[in-house]
Amino acid sequence: MASKRARGSTVVSLIVLAVAAVIWWFTDDPTSADSAAPAPVTASEALTTFDSLTVAPEDTGYPYDRDDWPHWSSHGDGCNTREIALQRQGSDVVTDEKCRAVSGSWRSSYDGVVMADAGDADLDHLVPLAEAARSGVRGWTEEQREAFANDLDQLVVVTARSNRQKGDQDPASWLPDEDRCGYAARWVAVKAKYSLTVDQDERDALRAVLSHCPA
Numbered sequence: 001m002a003s004k005r006a007r008g009s010t011v012v013s014l015i016v017l018a019v020a021a022v023i024w025w026f027t028d029d030p031t032s033a034d035s036a037a038p039a040p041v042t043a044s045e046a047l048t049t050f051d052s053l054t055v056a057p058e059d060t061g062y063p064y065d066r067d068d069w070p071h072w073s074s075h076g077d078g079c080n081t082r083e084i085a086l087q088r089q090g091s092d093v094v095t096d097e098k099c100r101a102v103s104g105s106w107r108s109s110y111d112g113v114v115m116a117d118a119g120d121a122d123l124d125h126l127v128p129l130a131e132a133a134r135s136g137v138r139g140w141t142e143e144q145r146e147a148f149a150n151d152l153d154q155l156v157v158v159t160a161r162s163n164r165q166k167g168d169q170d171p172a173s174w175l176p177d178e179d180r181c182g183y184a185a186r187w188v189a190v191k192a193k194y195s196l197t198v199d200q201d202e203r204d205a206l207r208a209v210l211s212h213c214p215a
Contacts, residue, residue, distance in 0.1 A: 043213035046185035049192045050207070056136065056197040064133040070142065071149040081150040082123050089157045090118075109183075110162035110176035122163040126154040126183070127190045130168035135196035154190045171209065172201035181213035 072081035079099035086101045087093050093104035101118035108115065115121050127135075129149060137145070166174050176183050184206050191198060198206070 040182060041185040041189045042215065043181050043185050043210045044215040046188040046206075047210050049188055050210070053188065053191055053203065054136070054195075054197045055200055055203055058134040058199050059136060059138065059197075060134060062133055062138055064130045066129060068142070068145060069129045069149040070146040073146060073150040081152065081155070085123055085152055085155045085157060086118050086121065088152065106157045108159040108162060109156050110158045110166070110178060112178050113159045113162075115159065120160070121157050122160045124156045124158045124163045124166065125149070126156050126186055127196070128166075128168040131170055132194070132196060135191070135198070137194075137196070148194060151190075153193075154186065170199075170202045170205075172199075172205040175205075175209065180209050184209040185213070 072083075074080050075084055077099060078097070083095070083099045083101065086104075086106065087095065090101065090104040090106045093101050096102050104116075104118065106115045106118065106121050107113070108121075110124075125132075132148060140148075162176065166176075171184060171187060188206060188210075190196070
Protein backbone atom coordinates (compact mmCIF):
# COMPACT_ATOMS: atom_id res chain seq x y z
CA MET A 1 0.00 0.00 0.00
CA ALA A 2 2.80 2.38 0.90
CA SER A 3 4.46 1.62 -2.41
CA LYS A 4 1.25 2.47 -4.28
CA ARG A 5 0.93 5.74 -2.36
CA ALA A 6 4.54 6.62 -3.20
CA ARG A 7 3.98 5.91 -6.89
CA GLY A 8 0.81 7.96 -6.80
CA SER A 9 2.63 10.85 -5.16
CA THR A 10 5.36 10.69 -7.81
CA VAL A 11 2.81 10.79 -10.64
CA VAL A 12 1.06 13.78 -9.08
CA SER A 13 4.38 15.59 -8.69
CA LEU A 14 5.26 14.98 -12.33
CA ILE A 15 1.86 16.27 -13.45
CA VAL A 16 2.29 19.41 -11.34
CA LEU A 17 5.72 20.04 -12.85
CA ALA A 18 4.41 19.54 -16.38
CA VAL A 19 1.52 21.93 -15.80
CA ALA A 20 3.89 24.50 -14.30
CA ALA A 21 6.14 24.27 -17.34
CA VAL A 22 3.20 24.83 -19.69
CA ILE A 23 2.00 27.79 -17.62
CA TRP A 24 5.51 29.30 -17.70
CA TRP A 25 5.75 28.93 -21.48
CA PHE A 26 2.48 30.75 -22.11
CA THR A 27 2.53 33.34 -19.31
CA ASP A 28 6.18 34.37 -19.39
CA ASP A 29 5.35 35.77 -22.79
CA PRO A 30 8.25 37.63 -24.48
CA THR A 31 5.80 38.98 -27.08
CA SER A 32 3.69 40.89 -24.57
CA ALA A 33 2.92 44.38 -25.79
CA ASP A 34 3.19 45.66 -22.22
CA SER A 35 6.65 44.23 -21.56
CA ALA A 36 9.52 46.66 -21.23
CA ALA A 37 12.28 46.88 -23.79
CA PRO A 38 14.95 44.25 -23.10
CA ALA A 39 17.85 45.36 -20.94
CA PRO A 40 21.26 45.19 -22.65
CA VAL A 41 23.20 41.98 -22.03
CA THR A 42 26.76 42.62 -20.87
CA ALA A 43 29.79 40.70 -22.07
CA SER A 44 30.45 39.43 -18.55
CA GLU A 45 26.88 38.12 -18.30
CA ALA A 46 27.25 36.42 -21.66
CA LEU A 47 30.56 34.83 -20.68
CA THR A 48 28.94 33.51 -17.49
CA THR A 49 26.27 31.84 -19.63
CA PHE A 50 28.67 30.84 -22.39
CA ASP A 51 29.84 27.51 -21.01
CA SER A 52 26.26 26.30 -20.59
CA LEU A 53 25.76 26.27 -24.38
CA THR A 54 25.79 22.83 -25.98
CA VAL A 55 28.31 22.49 -28.80
CA ALA A 56 27.06 20.34 -31.67
CA PRO A 57 27.29 20.23 -35.48
CA GLU A 58 24.54 22.13 -37.27
CA ASP A 59 21.46 20.05 -37.98
CA THR A 60 21.52 20.71 -41.72
CA GLY A 61 19.19 17.78 -42.39
CA TYR A 62 16.25 19.48 -40.69
CA PRO A 63 14.25 21.30 -43.40
CA TYR A 64 13.63 25.01 -42.86
CA ASP A 65 10.43 26.60 -44.12
CA ARG A 66 9.70 30.17 -43.00
CA ASP A 67 5.98 29.40 -43.03
CA ASP A 68 6.58 26.92 -40.20
CA TRP A 69 7.54 29.85 -37.94
CA PRO A 70 4.35 31.98 -37.72
CA HIS A 71 4.88 35.74 -37.47
CA TRP A 72 3.88 38.46 -36.88
CA SER A 73 1.49 37.52 -34.04
CA SER A 74 -1.47 39.74 -33.20
CA HIS A 75 -1.47 41.71 -29.96
CA GLY A 76 -5.00 43.05 -30.32
CA ASP A 77 -6.21 46.54 -31.26
CA GLY A 78 -4.69 46.08 -34.73
CA CYS A 79 -1.15 45.69 -33.34
CA ASN A 80 1.17 42.88 -34.32
CA THR A 81 4.68 42.02 -33.21
CA ARG A 82 6.31 44.20 -35.88
CA GLU A 83 4.36 47.28 -34.82
CA ILE A 84 5.14 46.70 -31.14
CA ALA A 85 8.87 46.32 -31.91
CA LEU A 86 8.85 49.55 -33.91
CA GLN A 87 7.19 51.36 -31.00
CA ARG A 88 9.64 49.97 -28.45
CA GLN A 89 12.80 50.65 -30.43
CA GLY A 90 11.95 53.98 -32.03
CA SER A 91 12.10 57.57 -30.83
CA ASP A 92 9.04 59.86 -30.74
CA VAL A 93 6.93 57.20 -32.45
CA VAL A 94 3.37 58.18 -33.36
CA THR A 95 0.88 55.50 -34.41
CA ASP A 96 -2.45 55.67 -36.20
CA GLU A 97 -5.74 53.99 -35.25
CA LYS A 98 -4.49 50.75 -36.82
CA CYS A 99 -1.31 50.72 -34.68
CA ARG A 100 0.90 51.59 -37.66
CA ALA A 101 3.89 53.85 -37.01
CA VAL A 102 3.25 57.01 -39.02
CA SER A 103 6.17 59.06 -37.71
CA GLY A 104 9.27 58.73 -35.57
CA SER A 105 12.87 57.71 -36.07
CA TRP A 106 14.72 54.42 -35.81
CA ARG A 107 18.45 53.82 -35.53
CA SER A 108 19.69 50.64 -37.14
CA SER A 109 21.57 48.58 -34.56
CA TYR A 110 23.84 47.04 -37.19
CA ASP A 111 25.18 50.06 -39.09
CA GLY A 112 24.02 53.17 -37.21
CA VAL A 113 21.82 54.49 -40.02
CA VAL A 114 18.86 56.55 -38.79
CA MET A 115 15.55 56.00 -40.59
CA ALA A 116 12.67 58.46 -40.50
CA ASP A 117 10.16 56.17 -42.21
CA ALA A 118 9.03 52.93 -40.57
CA GLY A 119 8.57 51.48 -44.04
CA ASP A 120 12.34 51.66 -44.55
CA ALA A 121 13.03 49.56 -41.45
CA ASP A 122 13.53 45.81 -41.42
CA LEU A 123 12.84 43.74 -38.34
CA ASP A 124 15.62 41.18 -37.98
CA HIS A 125 15.67 38.06 -35.82
CA LEU A 126 19.01 38.39 -34.05
CA VAL A 127 19.31 34.60 -34.16
CA PRO A 128 17.78 33.94 -37.59
CA LEU A 129 14.91 31.49 -37.90
CA ALA A 130 16.93 29.33 -40.31
CA GLU A 131 19.84 29.33 -37.81
CA ALA A 132 17.46 28.25 -35.05
CA ALA A 133 16.21 25.44 -37.28
CA ARG A 134 19.79 24.15 -37.52
CA SER A 135 20.31 24.41 -33.76
CA GLY A 136 18.43 21.47 -32.29
CA VAL A 137 14.72 22.30 -32.55
CA ARG A 138 13.39 19.14 -34.21
CA GLY A 139 11.07 18.49 -31.28
CA TRP A 140 9.55 21.98 -31.16
CA THR A 141 5.84 22.48 -31.57
CA GLU A 142 4.35 25.17 -33.80
CA GLU A 143 3.54 27.17 -30.65
CA GLN A 144 7.21 27.11 -29.64
CA ARG A 145 8.33 28.17 -33.11
CA GLU A 146 5.79 31.02 -33.06
CA ALA A 147 7.00 32.16 -29.64
CA PHE A 148 10.59 32.26 -30.90
CA ALA A 149 9.67 34.08 -34.12
CA ASN A 150 7.80 36.76 -32.16
CA ASP A 151 10.16 37.16 -29.19
CA LEU A 152 10.59 40.91 -28.82
CA ASP A 153 13.81 40.34 -26.87
CA GLN A 154 15.58 39.18 -30.01
CA LEU A 155 13.92 41.32 -32.69
CA VAL A 156 16.08 44.19 -33.93
CA VAL A 157 15.15 47.18 -36.09
CA VAL A 158 17.80 47.47 -38.81
CA THR A 159 18.30 48.73 -42.35
CA ALA A 160 17.26 46.47 -45.20
CA ARG A 161 20.84 46.59 -46.51
CA SER A 162 22.40 45.25 -43.31
CA ASN A 163 19.66 42.66 -42.94
CA ARG A 164 20.30 41.34 -46.44
CA GLN A 165 24.04 41.26 -45.82
CA LYS A 166 23.55 39.19 -42.69
CA GLY A 167 21.01 36.75 -44.12
CA ASP A 168 20.93 33.62 -41.93
CA GLN A 169 24.65 33.68 -41.06
CA ASP A 170 25.94 33.09 -37.54
CA PRO A 171 28.76 35.14 -35.92
CA ALA A 172 31.43 32.93 -37.45
CA SER A 173 30.48 34.35 -40.85
CA TRP A 174 28.96 37.77 -40.14
CA LEU A 175 29.10 40.47 -37.47
CA PRO A 176 27.55 43.96 -37.55
CA ASP A 177 29.58 47.09 -38.16
CA GLU A 178 28.45 48.52 -34.81
CA ASP A 179 28.28 47.16 -31.25
CA ARG A 180 29.69 43.72 -31.91
CA CYS A 181 30.00 43.14 -28.17
CA GLY A 182 26.31 43.75 -27.62
CA TYR A 183 25.41 41.63 -30.62
CA ALA A 184 27.50 38.65 -29.46
CA ALA A 185 26.21 38.97 -25.90
CA ARG A 186 22.58 38.99 -27.04
CA TRP A 187 23.25 36.05 -29.38
CA VAL A 188 24.50 33.98 -26.44
CA ALA A 189 21.50 35.04 -24.33
CA VAL A 190 19.01 33.96 -27.01
CA LYS A 191 20.75 30.64 -27.62
CA ALA A 192 20.77 29.95 -23.88
CA LYS A 193 17.16 31.05 -23.36
CA TYR A 194 15.90 28.54 -25.90
CA SER A 195 18.51 25.82 -25.24
CA LEU A 196 19.78 26.09 -28.82
CA THR A 197 23.06 24.48 -29.78
CA VAL A 198 26.13 26.25 -31.20
CA ASP A 199 28.60 24.76 -33.67
CA GLN A 200 32.32 24.94 -32.92
CA ASP A 201 33.14 27.78 -35.34
CA GLU A 202 30.22 29.80 -33.98
CA ARG A 203 31.38 29.23 -30.41
CA ASP A 204 34.96 30.23 -31.24
CA ALA A 205 33.77 33.43 -32.94
CA LEU A 206 31.59 34.39 -29.99
CA ARG A 207 34.42 33.74 -27.54
CA ALA A 208 36.81 35.85 -29.63
CA VAL A 209 34.43 38.82 -29.62
CA LEU A 210 33.37 38.62 -25.97
CA SER A 211 36.89 38.16 -24.64
CA HIS A 212 37.80 41.62 -25.95
CA CYS A 213 34.69 43.40 -24.66
CA PRO A 214 34.49 45.63 -21.57
CA ALA A 215 32.75 43.97 -18.64
